[in-house]
Ligand SMILES: Nc1ncnc2c1ncn2[C@@H]1O[C@H](COP(=O)(O)OP(=O)(O)OP(=O)(O)O)[C@@H](O)[C@H]1O
């Protein structure tokens with residue numbers, strides 16, 4: 520019995536021990552449960568946050584998509600193999616390619632380029648840097664249009680290119696506007712040039728016309744009295760000779776002259792008068808002849824009476840111009856004379872506006888004199904010469920070359936000498952109109968050609984070519 524009690528007591532102790540162990544375990548489990556609950560709460564909250572964030576991101580994505588769809592640019596993203604990942608609605612419309620599938624089915628990116636070379640260029644550059652090109656694209660229905668294509672690649676954290684992006688702007692309208700603007704600008708430039716040359720022509724014409732009127736007026740006024748003197752010199756000469764003969768006759772017939780007559784004869788030195796009078800008359804005749812020539816030149820040069828087209832001898836025009844310029848050609852106190860070499864060919868008379876053609880000769884000759892004077896001043900020119908040649912060109916026309924051995928014209932200046940108002944001369948000396956007017960007179964008015972050949976440091980030659988007959992009505 521005693522033994523049984525001990526066994527029970529021992530069992531009870533074991534059970535109590537087991538119970539304590541269980542209780543401890545229970546406590547641990549409870550603690551773990553509390554911990555789990557707290558972890559669960561945290562997880563729940565994290566999950567909730569993640570869901571919220573995902574919602575927010577979706578909202579943002581929708582906004583981006585909306586923004587991308589509303590832009591005028593067509594946007595497309597493809598993976599590095601060229602497979603389409605995304606395209607906005609502008610892309611679908613612009614390239615007549617409704618979906619990504621259509622994009623891939625038609626052959627992908629190259630199918631949208633008109634020129635394969637453009638595609639190659641874009642694809643080579645795409646992973647190197649963001650680029651913008653003007654290219655010619657075509658939609659899936661075959662519509663071609665110029666586009667501004669900006670392309671670039673998207674990179675991952677390790678700097679590997681993971682996608683390509685293209686942004687396309689249809690620039691057909693811009694191109695059209697640009698072209699229209701270019702056309703306008705060209706027209707404006709043309710109009711401006713015309714205005715400038717018309718203005719130049721008007722100014723020059725006015726200048727020449729008033730100068731011509733003045734010259735012609737003076738020439739006319741001098742012409743009458745000079746003709747009068749010139750015409751009478753012959754008679755005076757004749758009468759004087761007769762009077763001298765009469766005196767001689769008196770002397771021969773009346774050998775015993777009264778003293779008063781003999782004194783007078785000695786006083787006036789009759790013998791000298793007898794010898795000198797003919798010389799005097801001949802020098803007077805030379806003088807009046809020269810004045811008449813000058814007047815003729817002035818009249819020929821101004822040719823106011825010949826505003827219409829006339830058939831004339833060009834050599835007369837050149838000679839009259841040279842005569843007017845004589846003062847600038849002859850020797851001066853600090854300058855040697857400019858020699859003029861004339862090599863006139865056997866050329867026919869030509870139809871032209873004589874006064875205007877003389878203006879051209881004048882402009883070219885004055886420029887030649889200017890450059891020769893400059894050359895003499897700076898020691899470049901020792902023997903100044905102007906050479907004028909005329910010859911026939913087939914049966915078509917005549918060629919007149921006027922060359923100087925002056926300073927020559929640098930190439931960049933030579934290209935501008937026919938521009939209105941272009942001058943290299945100091946303010947007040949040159950207006951820059953001479954050559955531009957001459958060019959118009961020769962090319963527009965006479966349907967000819969005016970060219971300039973020049974070697975720097977050696978001289979310049981102007982070559983005029985004009986037809987013998989003017990076929991078109993020049994008025
Ligand atoms: N024979 C020449 N030698 C060197 N330069 C020349 C010659 N002829 C013309 N030029 C150059 O061409 C420019 C234009 O000549 P253009 O006759 O049109 O004007 P300009 O002589 O300067 O002035 P203007 O209107 O008074 O004649 C001159 O300023 C000069 O630089």
Ligand SMILES: [Mg+2]
Pocket residue numbers: 882885886949953954
């Ligand atoms: Mg000039």
